[in-house]
Structures are given as C-alpha cells and as structure tokens.
Amino acid sequence: xxxxxxxxxxxxxKARRYLEPGPVILVSSxxxxxxxxxxxxxxxxxxxxxxxxxxxxxKKNHSHHLIKQSRECVxxxxxxxxxxxxxxxxxxxxxxxDKFSEFELSTERAQKVGAPLITDCYANFECRLYDDSLxxxxxxxxxEIVAAQVMTEPEYPTTLHYTGDGIFMVAGEMINRRELFxxxxxx
Amino acid sequence: xxxxxxxxxxxxxKARRYLEPGPVILVSSxxxxxxxxxxxxxxxxxxxxxxxxxxxxxKKNHSHHLIKQSRECVxxxxxxxxxxxxxxxxxxxxxxxDKFSEFELSTERAQKVGAPLITDCYANFECRLYDDSLxxxxxxxxxEIVAAQVMTEPEYPTTLHYTGDGIFMVAGEMINRRELFxxxxxx
Numbered sequence: 001x002x003x004x005x006x007x008x009x010x011x012x013x014k015a016r017r018y019l020e021p022g023p024v025i026l027v028s029s030x031x032x033x034x035x036x037x038x039x040x041x042x043x044x045x046x047x048x049x050x051x052x053x054x055x056x057x058x059k060k061n062h063s064h065h066l067i068k069q070s071r072e073c074v075x076x077x078x079x080x081x082x083x084x085x086x087x088x089x090x091x092x093x094x095x096x097x098d099k100f101s102e103f104e105l106s107t108e109r110a111q112k113v114g115a116p117l118i119t120d121c122y123a124n125f126e127c128r129l130y131d132d133s134l135x136x137x138x139x140x141x142x143x144e145i146v147a148a149q150v151m152t153e154p155e156y157p158t159t160l161h162y163t164g165d166g167i168f169m170v171a172g173e174m175i176n177r178r179e180l181f182x183x184x185x186x187x
Numbered sequence: 188x189x190x191x192x193x194x195x196x197x198x199x200x201k202a203r204r205y206l207e208p209g210p211v212i213l214v215s216s217x218x219x220x221x222x223x224x225x226x227x228x229x230x231x232x233x234x235x236x237x238x239x240x241x242x243x244x245x246k247k248n249h250s251h252h253l254i255k256q257s258r259e260c261v262x263x264x265x266x267x268x269x270x271x272x273x274x275x276x277x278x279x280x281x282x283x284x285d286k287f288s289e290f291e292l293s294t295e296r297a298q299k300v301g302a303p304l305i306t307d308c309y310a311n312f313e314c315r316l317y318d319d320s321l322x323x324x325x326x327x328x329x330x331e332i333v334a335a336q337v338m339t340e341p342e343y344p345t346t347l348h349y350t351g352d353g354i355f356m357v358a359g360e361m362i363n364r365r366e367l368f369x370x371x372x373x374x
Contacts (some may be wrong), residue, residue, distance in 0.1 A: 022209010172359020
C-alpha cells in the first residue's frame, strides 16, 4: 500500500484533533546512527501556537537518551490494525534489539527531523525538543510539532487508549455537538 | 440516585486506569467562599508514586486563580449522560455565573480537600498542587492525587474524548490483550 499517497499535510496547530483524545502513540527517534521506537500513553497537548505536546519518557527507555541528545523525535499515531506491534514495541527495549526490524515497521524520511516516520501509522507529527528543563525532574519532554501529516481516510482513526493491565479502550462513536457550543469556543 | 453508595475508594496509584485513556474531565475548585468548575481536555498522568497528573488551565479560566490560591482541586470524570452539562460548563465562565447552580450539579464534601466533589461523575480524584513552577510559563498545574473514589458499575465508563470543533469521540470497545504482555509490564 502506498500510504504516502493517502496522507495530507496538516497545519501543526490542528494536531490536537488527534492527540487530545488521549491515544497510545509510538515515538520514533534517531541519534548518531541509531534509531529506536517506543510505545507511550502519558502525553498532553500543552499549547496550540506554538504547537506543544508534553510526553513522559522514562530514563529506563532507550529512546529517552536518543531524544535527549538529538533533540528530535516523531510522534506516530497507530490504530487497531497495529495493536500487536504496539504491545511488542512497548514490551521490549531498543537497548537490546532493533525494533524496526523485529516488528517489520516500514519507515520513511521525515521532512524536518532526522527520526524516521512510521509509514503504517495514521498520522505522523515531527517534533523538536522545545524545553528540556523538566526532563531531569519529571522525565517530561516538552516538544514542538514542526510538521504533521495524516491519512485522508478513514475520517477518524480507530485509536488505542491504554487503561493498564493489558486492557485497551478502542475509539468508539463520534458525536457532533456543535449546536451546543458558543461560536468562539469552536476551533 | 444514591451515587455515594455505588462508589468505592481507589488506591491513588490506580488513577491512571481512568485518566490515561484521555477523557474530558471536570475540575472543581474552591477558595475563600467561592467555588467553580471547568471542562478540561489537556492533561496527562506524570507519575504513579507519587500519583501525579499535569493539567493545562489557562489564566482565562476563573478556576485558574481559585486553584492557584487554594492549591487544591478535584478532578471529576463525567460520562456521556453529562455531555450537555460538560459542554455548558466549558462554554461559560465562573467569573459571571455560579455554574453549580446553572447546571444543577449535585456536590459532596471531599475527604481531603476543600473543593467539592461532583456526585454524578463516575470518579472523583482529590488533588493538591504539587509543583507550581510551570504555572506562569505554561499554565501547567502539577497535581498530586491524594484521594480517589470510583463507581463500582459499569466496569468501564463511557467517557468523552474531545477532538475540537464540537466533536467528541465516545469510549468504545474494551479489548484485553494481557496474553501479549510480558509479566513485568502488567500493572
């Protein structure tokens, strides 16, 4: 499948549409000839302009060190067709194996960062480290999204939302309640 | 409905089960005789022990000032039966109206903080301000959950997940993939 052909560029301030609902994400990184990818559930949009997202990435993760040094990464949005890979990536360490090879992940070059995009993910958000001051105390990386692309269909991705203990909630019905909002609250 | 009777105490390190999936939350606060409540979608678990959650609360929200001064709040977890109230609370300001009265919210005294619990919510997480150093720069409140209670049924709440533009994703199917996890990753 030529996934590239079915993705479109997304204005970076629109990333919240995909990340605010709280999906599990795959964070890919690259530093000094080495690449890694990890599964992550603890993140939040922090701002829209600049387009900031905060991610908790423990020092126990090999990716922590690659991102801290390269100051770049890509947030990839997997859907239910990747559930087994998402779990496998989350249960192994890049300090011991090459996860891209182990889990047969197709990758592409990013536009603005050195970390690889994961092709089969619904969306890719290229990030630069915006503020490293919370890394030491909280393992909290404040990232700026500098480029974004998303699949054009389906309209809404069937994302995974982790509850712990091996159990995920899968994104369900979309409900439109625009008529209940004040105009200035809609964007 | 006597909702109290159907809630149980939850160890505070288990809060991630309900917050990590990324639901919209209602944050209630109280300071100096005044109470407020706001709708919030930008939050993340930061740690489990201590049980920390980070929330973006803009200075434009009346609640920002009440929480900053009282150094306490309650995170309440609404489900789809409260959708209209969630939107109404998010589209009004406590600087102008008493939202508890306007939206007919039933409240109870919290166990450890001065802010009120919202009775009809599926879960209530009582919080104290743990670190105020990111409030000025990012409106980021780092809170410690000091008491928690959740409804005993249904087993999983039908939470709301905001995507912007008046559209919500509703929590869907739960899938159990414990058999794919390494033992040490299950908790």
